Amino acid sequence: GAVVxxxxxxxxxxxxxxxxxxxxxxxxxxxxxxxxxQFPKQSLMLMATSNEGSKATYEQGVEKxxxxxxxxxxxxxxxxxxxxxxxxxxxYICSARSHSxxxxxxxxxxxxxxxxxxx
Amino acid sequence: xxxxxxxxxxxxxxxxxxxxxxxxxxxxxNTWLWYKQEPGEGPVLLIALYKAGELTSNGxxxxxxxxxxxxxxxxxxxxxxxxxxxxxCAGQGGSNYKLTFGKGTLLTVNP
Numbered sequence: 001g002a003v004v005x006x007x008x009x010x011x012x013x014x015x016x017x018x019x020x021x022x023x024x025x026x027x028x029x030x031x032x033x034x035x036x037x038q039f040p041k042q043s044l045m046l047m048a049t050s051n052e053g054s055k056a057t058y059e060q061g062v063e064k065x066x067x068x069x070x071x072x073x074x075x076x077x078x079x080x081x082x083x084x085x086x087x088x089x090x091x092y093i094c095s096a097r098s099h100s101x102x103x104x105x106x107x108x109x110x111x112x113x114x115x116x117x118x119x
Numbered sequence: 120x121x122x123x124x125x126x127x128x129x130x131x132x133x134x135x136x137x138x139x140x141x142x143x144x145x146x147x148x149n150t151w152l153w154y155k156q157e158p159g160e161g162p163v164l165l166i167a168l169y170k171a172g173e174l175t176s177n178g179x180x181x182x183x184x185x186x187x188x189x190x191x192x193x194x195x196x197x198x199x200x201x202x203x204x205x206x207x208c209a210g211q212g213g214s215n216y217k218l219t220f221g222k223g224t225l226l227t228v229n230p
Binding site for chain 1: 122142150152154160161162163164167175211215216217218220221222223
């Protein structure tokens with residue numbers, strides 16, 4: 001099956017610091033990657049859509065200067081939470097839309113998520 | 120944002136029982152997907168449906184893409200304890216293939 005690697009799985013940081021989360025598609029190329037945030041007992045909330053080589057498109061209410069997204073290659077996207085505060089504590093999940101490779105095309109495959117705790 | 124109507128919200132069943140859950144939408148989708156999420160993990164794809172009326176199985180799981188393209192159901196037969204988790208339906212559409220998620224069905228299986 002398709003593998004999307006997300007790292008780190010858990011991070012604890014002090015308020016005011018920045019945290020970078022990586023998302024890699026291991027066995028397929030992904031023109032588009034997505035970043036979600038999930039609150040306890042709720043569904044996934046789309047934060048932004050990232051296309052390789054271009055600026056990310058953010059959903060309404062998501063601060064682009066707060067959540068910096070870079071999609072430098074067809075297999076890697078990063079999310080940087082800048083100047084993190086306790087209210088940024090959450091479960092962040094990335095997904096990659098399969099573009100080519102031995103997987104079903106145009107399907108979103110998800111990473112395992114990153115639990116961010118800001119003290 | 121927009122969400123699908125997924126029901127039931129939760130289910131408590133005995134091992135061996137069959138389970139059924141469904142999603143409805145006011146919008147048409149080109150693809151319906153069913154994912155399972157376990158605590159502390161990301162969603163894992165179970166079944167993808169591409170055509171209206173399509174019925175697809177994956178082991179004990181069966182899902183159908185409604186003829187109107189506005190609904191889908193997922194059945195799990197002969198449930199086992201490891202079926203425990205949250206099941207999400209998702210409709211896919213648009214140029215970037217964005218997903219619209221249901222609120223999830225929490226499944227608990229008693230041994």
